[in-house]
Amino acid sequence: MQGQSDNNSLRRQQQRRILADAFLKMLPADAVIFREEELVPYECDGLSAYRQVPLIVLLPYDTGQVQAILRYCHTNKIPVVARGAGTGLSGGALPHEDGVLLSLARLNKILEVDQSNMRARVQPGVRNMAISDAARSQGLYYAPDPSSQIACSIGGNVAENAGGVHCLKYGLTVNNLLEVTLITIEGERITLGGGGLDSPGLDLLALMTGSEGMLGVVVEVLVKLLPIPTKAQVILATFDEVEAAGNAVAAIIANGIIPAGLELMDNLSLRAAEAFIHAGYPVEAAAILLCELDGSEEEVAVSVKFVCSILKQSGASEVRISKDDTERQRFWAGRKAAFPAVGRISPDYYCMDGTIPRKQLAMVLKKIAEMSQRYDLRCANVFHAGDGNLHPLILYDANIPGELEKAEKFGGEILELCVAVGGTITGEHGVGLEKINQMCAQFPDAELEIFHAVKAAFDPHNLLNPGKAIPTLSRCAEFGAMHVHAGQLRFPELERF
Amino acid sequence: MGGNQDISEALQADVVQAAESGQQLCLQGGRSKDFYGRELIGEPFDLNQHRGIVDYEPTELVITARGGTPLTEIEAALTAQHQMLPFEPPHFTEASTIGGAIASGLSGPRRPWFGAPRDLLLGIKLLDGRGQILNFGGQVMKNVAGYDLSRLMAGSLGTLGILLEVSIKVLPLPPQETTLLFEADTENAHAITQRMCLDATPISGSCHMDGQLHIRLECDETRVLQLRNRFGGELVEDAEIFWRALRDQQFAFFQTDVPLWRLSMPPAADFQLPGKQLIEWGGALRWFKGDHSMEAIRSAVSATGGHAILFLNGDRSGEIFHPLNPTIALLHQRLKKVFDPKFIFNPGRLYPE
Ligand SMILES: Cc1cc2nc3c(=O)[nH]c(=O)nc-3n(C[C@H](O)[C@H](O)[C@H](O)COP(=O)(O)OP(=O)(O)OC[C@H]3O[C@@H](n4cnc5c(N)ncnc54)[C@H](O)[C@@H]3O)c2cc1C
C-alpha cells in the first residue's frame, strides 16, 4: 500500500513538472501555480467536505491564453476544471487529481454597460454584484441575485444557472443572458446567442447555461439589464405554524400576484440569522415570509395592502412593512446571510437544494422534521418559497466520527423525497460531484445516456470537468444495488408522478 | 375533433418502424406553419391526435399538455383561471398546437418583457429518433439536474424529436391593459419606447408601422395618466383586436408575395437599409421588405449583432436561416445525431444536413 501511494505521488510530481514547464512557455510566470503550498487554497469550492489538490492551477489574463491552455490540454488529453470564485455548493469546481484547474478570476473586466440596449458585456470573472454596481448610475441592474452575489462570478452563474431571491419575477440566469462566448475543448472560440432576443439554429445558449463547466469554458457574457424599479417594499409576515406560511404562498399566487421575491425561513434559520445580522426578525415565530413588491409608488401601495390582507387571512400573526429602503435591505440581509448565519451555530452545515411543487411544501417540511429526529441532526430550512426551491441546512460536526456520513445520508434522503413528490434534486446549486448519486434516482439510464452523448458532442474525450454532473451507468447500477431506486421503494406511501 | 387522448404508444411504434426502414417523417401539428422554415420533406406524420391537458394547477403556475393539444384549448383553460401563456404564441388557425408553437419557438408581442417559449418551457416528454420516450426537466420552476435539454427543443422545428408533452410556466393575466397611440417617425418612436423601458414602465407590447407607434401598457389609470402627461399619446379603443392582428400577422404589411424578412437585433441598433419596416419588441424585432440581395440584408443585420430569417416567400430551399459558424454547425450535426441518429425527423427543415 505504502509503496503504491509513494509511486502515485512521484508520478504526480513528474507530471506536475512537465505541465509547469509546458505552460510556463505559453503563459506569464505568475499565471502558473504549481507549488504544493500555493495549490492548497484551490483544493475545494464552497462544499469543503470534498477536497483534492489539483496538479496545477492556471490563472490566464486573457481569452487567447485560455485558448492556448485548452488546445494544449486537448492535444495532451489533460482534464480541465474551470473555476470562477469557488463559491459553488456542489463540488462543481473540485479539482481533478490529474488535471489543470483553470481559474477565470483574472478575466474580471466589465467591458461595456450599454444603456440604450439595456445590457452589459462582461468577462467571466466579474462578480455578480459588480455588474449591478457598475450599471446603477445608469438606472439599471442585473436581476439574478444569488445570496453569494458579492463573491460569485458571472461565469460560475452561467455554469450553474444560478438563481436568487428575485428570480420568481425576473427569472434565472438563463432568462437574463443574451450571449455567451466560450472556448471549446479544442480551443475554438464560439459565440452563442447574440445581440437580439433570439439566435439562429438550436438554442445552444440555453443548453450551455447550467452545464457546470462540462461543455466549454465561458470567456465573455452579454447580460440583460433591467431598470431599477421606482419603488420596492418588503412585507415581513410572522407565522405560528410553518404550514400556514406555506399556504399563504399559494394564496398570494392564486390571487394573481407575482411578488419580486417570496422567501420563507423556519425558526432555526431565522433565529440564526437574527443573532448574526439583527435584521429585526421575530425569534419566536415558527416561520416568517418575506414578500417583496415593486413598481411605481401607487402600484406598490395598492399591492402591499392587498398582500397584507391575504397574509392575515392566511393566518399571519403579525405583518410588518419596510418603512424605507434601509429597512428593506435589512430584512433581506438576514435572509441573504442565512447560510453563514447557520454556520455560526454549528461547526459544519450541509446545504441541500431540492425543488418541489409548492403544494407539497407542508408535507415535505414535516417529513424533513421526522428525518431530523431519526438522524438526530438539526436541520434549518430556508426556502425560495415562490419557486418551490428548498434549502434545508443540515447541522453537523465533522470532527465527530461518522457525522458527515450521517449528514450526507440525511441529505440524500431529502433529495430523494423531492424527486418522489415530483420535484428535482437541485434547483440552482448544480449536481457537481455531490449529488451525482441522486442523479441516478432522478433519471433512468436512457436519459443518462443522452446526457453523455450530448457531452460527447462538445467534448468527445471527456476532458472538461470529467466525473461531474452526470453519473456513469455503472455507478448508478452500483448505487442502485446498495440503495434501491428511490422512486420505487422509498416513500411508497406517496402518490407517484 | 376534441378530446383527450394519449397515443404515445402508437406514435412510438411508428417511429421505431421509420427508424428501421429509414423512412423520413415530416412532423405535423396543426400545419399552420408549413410556410415557415425550409421546404417540407418526408412522409407527413400527424401529431395532433395526441392531445389533451394532462395537468394544470393554477397556483403552481404550470400547465402540462400533450403536444397535439390545440392552443385554443390551452388558452381557454388558462383564461378561465385568469392566467395566460406569457409568450403570447401566434396562431392563425384553430388548428395550431402547443407542440408546434414550442417547436417553432416563435412568440408574440409580449416576448421582450415576458420571455419566449425557451424561457417558459420547464419540462418535456420527448419521443426521440430511436423511438425512446424520454423525460427532461419537470414541472417545477427551477431545475438544474442534468443538461437543459427541454429548452434546447424550443425552436428546433421538430428536427430533434417529437414533443409528446410539454410543461410550461404560466402567469396571471394582467388586471388592466391600456394601449396608447403616438404619431411618430422611426426615430421618435424609438426614443419614446426606450425612455419608457428605462423608466421601468410595465410595457407588454410595442409596434411601429407607417408613422404610428402603438404601446400596450399593463398598469392602472393613474399611471397611464402620468405617462400621457409626460409623453402624450391617444387612448386606443378595442386594442385587443390590434394586438391579436399583429400577433397573427393579419396586417396588410404581411400579405405579400415578396420576400418577408424577420430581423432580430439589439433594440437600439442603427439599421439603415432602405425598405419597409414594421418594428416590434421595442426595436428588437423588425419585419422587413426591401429590394436587396440576401447577402446585403444578412451582412447589414450581422453588423448590428443580430440575425436575419427569410420568414415568408423567396426560395424555400435556400438559406432560410442565418448561416452558422462552422464550429457551431458541427455541434448542430452532432446533436442531431444524438437525438435522431437515422435522420428521420424533418430532414433539412432548419439547415441542410
Ligand atoms: C453563502 C452562499 C450562498 C449561495 N446562494 C446561492 C443562491 O442564492 N443561488 C444560487 O444559485 N447559488 C447560490 N450559491 C452557490 C454559488 O454561489 C453559485 O453556484 C455560483 O453561481 C457559483 O459561482 P462561482 O463563480 O463561485 O463558481 P465556482 O464555484 O468557481 O464554479 C461553479 C461551477 O461552474 C464552473 N465554472 C465556473 N466558471 C466557469 C467558466 N468561466 N466557464 C465554464 N465553467 C465555469 C465550475 O467548473 C463549476 O462546475 C451560494 C453559495 C454560497 C457559498
Ligand SMILES: Cc1cc2nc3c(=O)[nH]c(=O)nc-3n(C[C@H](O)[C@H](O)[C@H](O)COP(=O)(O)OP(=O)(O)OC[C@H]3O[C@@H](n4cnc5c(N)ncnc54)[C@H](O)[C@@H]3O)c2cc1C
Ligand atoms: C410571425 C408569425 C406568423 C405566423 N403566420 C401564420 C400563418 O400565416 N398561418 C398560420 O396558420 N399560422 C401562422 N403562425 C402561427 C403558427 O402557426 C403557430 O406558432 C402555431 O402554433 C404552430 O403550431 P402548429 O401546430 O400549426 O405547427 P405546425 O405548423 O404543424 O408545426 C410547426 C413546426 O413544429 C414541428 N412540430 C409540430 N408539432 C410538433 C411536436 N409535437 N413535436 C415536435 N415538433 C413538432 C413541425 O414539424 C414544424 O416544424 C405564425 C406565427 C408567427 C410567429
